[in-house]
Amino acid sequence: MLIRLPCLRLSLLVALLSAAVPALAEPFHVGLVIPQSGQFKPLGDHVREAFSVWDNANPGVFDDIVEGEDGCSEQAGADAAAAMIEAGANVVVGFLCTESLAAALPLLSDENIPVITLTVRADIIGEEAARLGWKFFRLAPRAGSEADIASEAILRLWADKPFALIEDGAISGRELVEAIRIKLEERGLKPTFVDNYRPGQATQPSLIRRLKSAGVARVFVGGERSDLAVIAMEAERQGVALKFMGGDLLHAPQGELPLPDGTLAVLAAGATPGPEAEAASRILKDNGLIAEGLRIPAYAAAEILGTIATRMEYSETSLDEALRSTTFSTALGPVTFDENGERREPGFVLAILRDGEFKRLSIEGAARIGGDGQ
Template identity: 40%
Template sequence: MRLLTTTLAALLWLAASVHAETLVGVAAPLSGPSAILGKQIEAGTALAAEAEGVAVQTVDDACTADGGAAAARQFVDAKVNIVVGFLCTEAIEAALPILKDANIPVIAIGVRTESLTDRRAKTGWPVYRLGPRGDDERNAVATILTRLWQNELFAVIDDGTIYGREIAETFRAAAEQAALKPVFVDTFRPQLDNQIGLIGRLKKAGATKVFAGGDGDDIAIMGRDAASLNAGITFAGGETLRTPPGDVPYAAGTLMIALPEWAEVADPKV
């Protein structure tokens, strides 16, 4: 929350320095499954606005295309100077054409879709991104693991989802360019109670390191089953490992490649 408030305070100060009387539109999912995140945005912007003396108008975009378009029309009617927020691609992509026509710039704080900014020259959308791009995670996995596992017998597996396939394939391709070849590549069946069969195949292939493109729960089960078979395998995954603890804890040594939590790296004196 502190990072969000500090960041938004800087944005609101910047907006206020341009417009003597500034009204900032805040787009956040205040309903639906992402409401808990939307409430954090709402609270952060309220604190930042109070500190900077800026007026805000918060609108529920519901993380949907219809919600994003409706929010954009409300911002246009209210004559806001700038819009911040948006966590979902569907909402912001529906809102941007409307906000573009009204010459209202947008600062996206959570949408990672690469095309949002890659297409900016073509679409003319006045959008700026605060969060990382979607391919930043994939590229980080590829860069870190090709260096870390260059002398290891490693495997690359995924759960068949778009996310899982893309992140696993990015790592596999980078490894190939670095003249590294996995000893095992496969797509696993997710959401099983156990992954004994998969672990058996990994062990037979000689893999000691495994990157899994999939959910944290599946990776936790793999780690448990690998330990039960004395397979000597260390698993790695992306940000999907950052989930609340499930019934099966992560095995010791499981590697997560992700941005650090602000609470873990921030100076408490700031």
Template identity: 35%
Template structure:
């Protein structure tokens, strides 16, 4: 068995060695093409395959099955095909099993699907050659604070959560960010979720003088709180996170409800990409556009490495690449420098971006 230090040294040497694919760019596409996640995997594969075709690259597919065993098998298959770079992965188990093999082979991976924070946080220790075009798992909580705290600094705002890990992390991070700016919420509380009404919570917010409230909770509780505040003739601006997109509610969501979340990718791509997908008969759902953009980036990085007689890893680490989702670049850990989270307002039964 090879020692860990030797493995890391050889992996780094392989990653930083000049590219040997000057004539042809071969892109590995790793996605769950069978099993419970095959619908999402096929979306990623369709987008990546179309981008490879448009970019004149050869696409080689491998099924990760969203398992550790599948990830390892996919890595071995793609390494055996001498791919230049790999795009894909939706599941943490699969990519974590594959990355040590890709590291040893000197093949970088661009993932538009795995959001687990530790994937890139461990780079210094693991040497894994992974770059993430998906938002980190903690990007939402940071975006909530970054977007709402400056907007609400002149308002009497409150912060409440439903006691879940998700809700509490969003709320606590916003409270900490406000405190750093010497802003104090007029009310902080944990409420009981999934009740038929939130009259008690609405009453406590009104007595505290809150005009705005961030709710770390789901769509149903936010809709009920808005209904009950309105029934009390209480004007209250309510904001939530991505959970507002995730589910329907028996109580309609109130007009004016704010959401910090990701856009629908089809709403922000260029007309050229939209037309390319339409001509190919591909509906831009789910991971289609993230897969397309990640593959565009991978092809551009591989060709930059060829032009500069450098490595694909170094090209990814230092370059900025035009994609269907705009210009993208990576920080030292392999996470995106760009922020996709935005503020939306619920109006005409849909979320519309707030300028």
């Protein structure tokens, strides 16, 4: 016999049942705009592979992952943005080039679609995004923070030693060394010697003679790994005892000459994964992939979006607000974004070369090195 409950009691029962069952999150469509041809294709492959691995390990979290082409030009950026809008993407990861990102950001922001970049470091992009209200989020390290970490390391390790700042004359090297010099002098520490050198040489005898004449013992090199290797070789040949530090350009394949063991480097955090990346590295390895290039940063982006997609509050707040208000546990470590979409945690870390491989240094490790005379 069918028993009909009074309307009031039925309404109350429905309300109680509804309260006991969490509301389902809205469909979540992820867009990847990545290079699919040309010299940057391997990096685009890294992003695709990392998202595929995460998605296979967490089925059903993303409704779909759609891809667009990042042709690294303004027109390519605009075309990719239009394609993502048409595909109904909720969020876009990628735009590995500054030109395409700058063109796409205003178009996607007008449609309330946040963009997460894994590679673009230019400070100006973040400044423009903040000024114009673009929905911009940066997992890549901000360019200016490289000098922050380098100057802090020099203050911590070299403040009581004569040191030099040298650069290769390229815009990137010159700007990095100048930024470090300014930050150090603002805190009362001046380099003993500042100079530049000609890059791409097989030997650097005159540079080493100048460094020897200046009486320095430590040298920060704003230049490429191959040049630092030549400088170190020449210093050893002339019997000048020097210890070296460099920037993110040291994260490059070893050339004919090795860097001296103990070389310090300020590297992008994604280039030298810490213990937080062990689980991601393991699952990548299980899928036949090495944790290199953009695979760890891209995996971290998938973790961030997976957290957002499964939040019960997703239907109650905008995606960009959720990105700004959440602390994410990722393969890059904790990730939080400020009101302008910049990551609050340092994008660069201090590392040391041991047995041909850069290893991330903790504060305690840096202190021990300082005590050992670095």
